[in-house]
Amino acid sequence: MSTGRILVIDDDPQIRRTMRATLTTRGYEVNDGRTGEEGIEKLRSGPYDLVLLDLNMPGIGGIETCRMIRSVSEVAIIVLTVSNTEKDKVEALDAGADDYITKPFSTPELLARIRATLRRLPQPPDQAELSKLASHGVEIDLASREITVRGRTSHLTAKEFDLLSYLLARPNKTIAHRELLQAIWGPDYGDELEYLRVFMNRLRKKIEPNPSKPQFLLTDAWAGYRFQIPKKASDTRS
Amino acid sequence: MASAPNLRVSGVLAKGAFRITGRILLALAFVAATTFVFSRLIPVNSTTVGFLYLVVVLAIATAGGLVESTIASVAAMLCFNFFFFPPVGTFTIADPRNWVALFAFLATSLTASQLSARAKRRTNEAVERQHELERLYALSRALLLTDPTRPIANQIVQNIARAFEFSAVALYDRANNEIYRAADGDVSAIEAKLKEAALRSSSFRDESSGFIVTPVRLGGQPIGSLAIRTVSLSDAALQSLLNLVAIGLERALAQETVNRAEVARRSEELKSTLLDAVAHEFKTPLTSLKAVTTELLSDPVYELPQHQRELVSIADEGADRLSKLVTEAIQLARIEGGGFRLNRGMHLPSALVSAALRQMKSFLEGRQIKVSVPMDLPPVWVDAELIQMVITHLLDNALKYSPAGNPILIDARSDDARVSICVTDQGPGIAEVEQPRIFEKFYRGKVEPHLKGSGMGLSIAREIVRAHGEEISVTSRVGEGSRFCFSMPIAQGSGSE
Numbered sequence: 001m002s003t004g005r006i007l008v009i010d011d012d013p014q015i016r017r018t019m020r021a022t023l024t025t026r027g028y029e030v031n032d033g034r035t036g037e038e039g040i041e042k043l044r045s046g047p048y049d050l051v052l053l054d055l056n057m058p059g060i061g062g063i064e065t066c067r068m069i070r071s072v073s074e075v076a077i078i079v080l081t082v083s084n085t086e087k088d089k090v091e092a093l094d095a096g097a098d099d100y101i102t103k104p105f106s107t108p109e110l111l112a113r114i115r116a117t118l119r120r121l122p123q124p125p126d127q128a129e130l131s132k133l134a135s136h137g138v139e140i141d142l143a144s145r146e147i148t149v150r151g152r153t154s155h156l157t158a159k160e161f162d163l164l165s166y167l168l169a170r171p172n173k174t175i176a177h178r179e180l181l182q183a184i185w186g187p188d189y190g191d192e193l194e195y196l197r198v199f200m201n202r203l204r205k206k207i208e209p210n211p212s213k214p215q216f217l218l219t220d221a222w223a224g225y226r227f228q229i230p231k232k233a234s235d236t237r238s
Numbered sequence: 239m240a241s242a243p244n245l246r247v248s249g250v251l252a253k254g255a256f257r258i259t260g261r262i263l264l265a266l267a268f269v270a271a272t273t274f275v276f277s278r279l280i281p282v283n284s285t286t287v288g289f290l291y292l293v294v295v296l297a298i299a300t301a302g303g304l305v306e307s308t309i310a311s312v313a314a315m316l317c318f319n320f321f322f323f324p325p326v327g328t329f330t331i332a333d334p335r336n337w338v339a340l341f342a343f344l345a346t347s348l349t350a351s352q353l354s355a356r357a358k359r360r361t362n363e364a365v366e367r368q369h370e371l372e373r374l375y376a377l378s379r380a381l382l383l384t385d386p387t388r389p390i391a392n393q394i395v396q397n398i399a400r401a402f403e404f405s406a407v408a409l410y411d412r413a414n415n416e417i418y419r420a421a422d423g424d425v426s427a428i429e430a431k432l433k434e435a436a437l438r439s440s441s442f443r444d445e446s447s448g449f450i451v452t453p454v455r456l457g458g459q460p461i462g463s464l465a466i467r468t469v470s471l472s473d474a475a476l477q478s479l480l481n482l483v484a485i486g487l488e489r490a491l492a493q494e495t496v497n498r499a500e501v502a503r504r505s506e507e508l509k510s511t512l513l514d515a516v517a518h519e520f521k522t523p524l525t526s527l528k529a530v531t532t533e534l535l536s537d538p539v540y541e542l543p544q545h546q547r548e549l550v551s552i553a554d555e556g557a558d559r560l561s562k563l564v565t566e567a568i569q570l571a572r573i574e575g576g577g578f579r580l581n582r583g584m585h586l587p588s589a590l591v592s593a594a595l596r597q598m599k600s601f602l603e604g605r606q607i608k609v610s611v612p613m614d615l616p617p618v619w620v621d622a623e624l625i626q627m628v629i630t631h632l633l634d635n636a637l638k639y640s641p642a643g644n645p646i647l648i649d650a651r652s653d654d655a656r657v658s659i660c661v662t663d664q665g666p667g668i669a670e671v672e673q674p675r676i677f678e679k680f681y682r683g684k685v686e687p688h689l690k691g692s693g694m695g696l697s698i699a700r701e702i703v704r705a706h707g708e709e710i711s712v713t714s715r716v717g718e719g720s721r722f723c724f725s726m727p728i729a730q731g732s733g734s735e
Binding site: 056084104105106 | 518521522523529537561581600622
């Protein structure tokens with residue numbers, strides 16, 4: 001039985017061979033593409049759970065491929081790259097990647113990242129909890145990963161959705177960076193503040209009326225993030 | 239050599255003297271002609287003759303200068319007296335009223351000469367000013383249109399010579415200690431004067447060669463000097479000319495700075511692209527190698543026999559080492575190139591340390607690390623990635639040079655302006671003579687020469703700390719261990735946030 005379908009997009013044949021050999025023995029179904037264009041074509045022809053995407057490729061290149069995949073699909077994306085600088089990490093995450101791994105990596109590390117990326121929230125938010133939010137103009141459809149804020153509907157990727165619902169389940173409360181990272185990505189995470197920064201920006205773009213002046217997803221400097229239910233909607237009586 | 243300009247100057251003077259003599263003779267001829275016509279051909283009374291003389295003197299004053307009109311006035315007065323006042327033919331005057339008339343005539347004609355000459359001088363001056371203005375305008379236009387690919391100072395001199403038609407121009411640029419010349423290029427005689435003028439910020443007039451040497455100032459500072467050989471140039475025009483030159487030189491300097499920065503930026507870009515390509519080319523094969531070795535070592539289904547496991551471990555460690563060397567070589571090249579920019583931000587020291595520890599996680603297994611970094615230390619103003627790199631290199635160094643059983647301590651403390659982070663090991667320590675050298679590139683301790691390492695880590699750490707304007711230091715005692723400390727500036731205004 002397949003534990004997931006993975007598409008490897010890398011121009012280096014050795015890496016494609018290694019990935020195929022390693023991931024297949026772990027029960028993943030693996031397909032590969034040599035360029036961004038070929039990868040996008042393969043994604044069209046069948047459903048995948050995850051894409052392993054090399055950044056440095058001839059043709060349209062990794063970042064552009066990532067952006068193009070993200071514009072049409074919510075498939076999980078892990079970016080493979082030789083650069084470990086924060087700028088490059090943020091660029092990849094901004095383009096829509098869910099995680100980032102630096103070459104050369106060890107197989108256990110890669111497998112852990114794949115598991116973390118495919119991992120879903122152990123406990124999705126309580127439906128009763130969510131229905132409370134509806135009265136504040138925030139509606140969430142767990143099945144289709146759609147969120148409607150004041151009449152505006154957005155489709156979220158799995159990680160975006162998990163992050164948002166984790167915050168939503170604890171409204172008006174600051175959640176520490178480490179707690180968020182470990183809850184959404186897994187116990188091996190905790191210091192990747194840039195992940196949170198990028199994902200919060202992505203979420204704000206989807207749900208905030210004015211992303212540069214957020215009113216729902218607030219940053220508490222040095223501490224963490226919080227989902228604020230606006231006062232006006234809740235203060236109907238007092 | 240110096241006599242050539244001398245001859246030329248006296249030539250000019252001789253020509254001027256010749257011209258004025260001619261004009262005086264001409265003026266006298268007019269007076270004589272008038273006298274002849276009205277005393278011999280058309281007899282008129284003395285009053286009318288007086289007016290006619292006045293008209294002639296006025297005409298001479300208008301056409302010529304003060305000298306010839308004054309001489310003409312006196313000559314006319316004498317002729318008037320001699321030919322027209324009775325007794326005619328002598329300089330004596332019978333009727334005292336005629337004395338009055340004669341002196342009234344002289345006063346009138348002299349005054350008229352003066353006035354006319356003054357008016358003429360004014361007109362000439364105005365025309366000259368206008369010429370100067372036109373030339374200054376032409377020069378400023380030419381200076382704006384200078385070709386930035388050729389030396390600008392040289393073009394400035396050429397343009398001055400062309401616009402003002404000076405017989406010689408020389409410009410001394412203090413910035414590069416060079417003299418640029420145009421027109422009559424021989425300025426060797428005044429080279430020393432040029433430099434002196436720029437140095438002392440004072441003007442000279444070299445009488446023997448006819449050069450005016452003046453400093454070129456910008457914002458009160460002399461930035462060079464200009465020598466011109468000219469017959470006449472008003473002070474105002476000279477001042478404007480100097481200002482234009484100053485602006486032109488300044489522009490040349492700015493242009494050069496821009497050019498230099500552009501060249502540096504391009505070479506930095508090229509270097510960065512090359513390094514990225516190298517990094518990619520080395521790390522791609524390492525990636526499959528590393529993936530294979532780690533897979534063999536971690537495969538839960540087929541566990542390797544002991545002997546093969548050992549062999550694969552060796553390959554795996556080799557891949558790690560190679561990868562680390564490539565990374566460090568690229569880091570060092572990038573940092574040493576000076577092309578990296580600090581991406582400073584406010585960061586908590588405790589967060590920097592824990593991020594570094596996380597990066598080192600796989601190397602820290604089985605080691606005892608004591609971290610004593612208070613959470614309430616103020617945030618520091620640093621490039622977080624680079625400072626994490628410093629911490630990882632110090633940790634890496636401590637791990638390498640101390641036995642596995644001995645703990646490593648990371649602690650931090652702050653004073654008014656900075657936070658210091660220290661990494662302390664209980665290794666063999668570093669001899670005092672070696673201590674100043676350990677931050678040098680490729681230097682490795684003598685105690686354990688078999689240890690693997692590139693000798694680049696501490697050098698990278700020092701370069702990063704220095705780029706922040708801070709210090710890194712070591713205190714060590716042989717047999718007890720080493721303590722590496724580096725400082726970071728506390729973020730300004732962090733207290734209010």
